[in-house]
Amino acid sequence: MFCYLFILLLNFTLNIEVFPQMVTIELVNNCSEPIWPAIKNDGPIPNNGGFGPLQPGQVQSISVPSNWKSARIWPRTGCGENMLCVTGSCGNVFFCLYSKY
Template sequence: MLRFIQPLFFTLFLLITISAVPKPWASAATLTLSNNCPYSVWPGIQPGGGKPVVANGGLFLPPHQAQTVQLPPLWSGRVWARHGCTFDSAGRGQCATGDCGGNLFCNGLGGAPPATLAELSLGPNQDFYDVSFVDGYNLPMTITPIASPGLGPSSGNCGSVGCSRDLNTVCPMGLQVRSRERVIACKSACMAFHSPNYCCTGSYASAQTCGPTEYSRIFKNACPKAYSYAFDDPSSLVTCSNANYLVTFCPN
């Protein structure tokens, strides 16, 4: 898994969902991927440990198009956007950001950082979801619960989270990923500098010792409803139940 650090809540959710036995009443959900960008994206979908791969782990999404996939009960995983991709007829190629081993279909592989992540964990009674910049950022993304009449009334916060702002325009020089003189992605400070205080590792591996930094504050000030560092749970983690989910790339 191509990931440098992982939010604490997501690790806990994977442990819970891996051990959970699906209940007869556990409902599946649909995940709609909507590309509002003026260019094509290739969404990647990586399941959590022990969960099935859906949609072959990746697909092609032209500008202003959407595609819906069915998620199994108690599924968990993450979604990101690859862009600047070229693939041959055999599905081999590469992407400028978010590449998953040079494959059109990621088939369980994660995306190469930096990439914006939408993370989702379906529970038997409550779902958890967020948008994270812990692995860096490549394009704007939101995740929004959509009420489903067939699933009953929703409960929880059920708000939209993520970011509609292009953070590449405010990315500090030391974090920039450039192509043809243009910033196409923004690294996390952990990826750029490999320091424990930025990565929340070693003596900084707890919410008490790892706090926001000058770099994470840039992300948080621009996008307060997204994870800016590993222990950014209070303002970034959202819950809902009895809902389907919409991930939008380049939301308005």
Template sequence: MVFRTSLFLSLAALFIAGAQSTTVFFTNKCSYTVWPATLTGGGAPQLPTTGFELPSGESSTLEVPPNWTSGRIWGRTGCTTDSTTGKFSCLTGDCASGQIECNGAGGIPPATLLEFTLNGNSNGIDFYDVSLVDGFNLPVSVQPLGNYSCNATSCAGDVNGVCLPELSVTGPDGSVVACKSACLALNQPQYCCSGEYNAPEKCPPTGYSKLFKAQCPQAYSYAYDDGSSTFTCPTGDNYLVMFCP
């Protein structure tokens, strides 16, 4: 269940609840509404809320299992409900469920992804990252709360503003609303790190992935971009997800 509340009260609640559960705090600093979505992988049950509306300037919190593995969060943009059919759809990040809730469906790329593997309350390590492997639709960041030794990560740059024509997704007004990765757009093994290129030493960064990396140095820009893009924190912390940080 999602609870919309003030920034101060939500942060206070996070620290109180942190010992028993993991809470993700969302805030939208974009000038437009974002519709966050979640996906739980690995055959585990989906979260009680898999999609919701987050207007500009508002905040919300979402409780997730402390052992939430293969978890994904992304933001959808340009969403509307058809007045005739009642079908909900989005220009970017749409999960094609026809509803605000994604109900176990993933986002259609390109979309900026936050990926989580949380390892419960067993003195383990949480892993989190921002991925542009399938492309970009809006800036986002994730920050651990409570443990000041853990680092935040983000993709705060405007990839859409430098997106090349062959990677661009445009909206009804012709503006670039998302930017595909080279793998998604061109579907060639040297960009997807597949086939004969399926090894780190055989799949180095390309001009396309370097374009993404220049805008978002901490984010995954292609499949083997592990060294500078995976972040960890002792398990049991809570997390702040910010759109347009």
């Protein structure tokens, strides 16, 4: 069975000088099982780098600064209460500070 995390980028800006421009990223779980999305980049990370679980069909929107140069977003599957996951694990932590993937 093919399982994937669909990422949709929705770009918008705020015309108020006090707020930095933001980009909204939508995470969509197109899998038949729950996933725990993880994020890693070199700057501030929304939700400290961890989300979840996202149930099948569920959508999670996050806003990130428009000056992000790059980021990695990946789904973790089969995670237990100790956050050891079958795929995409970043140790036994909810908030990913690193990943070997």
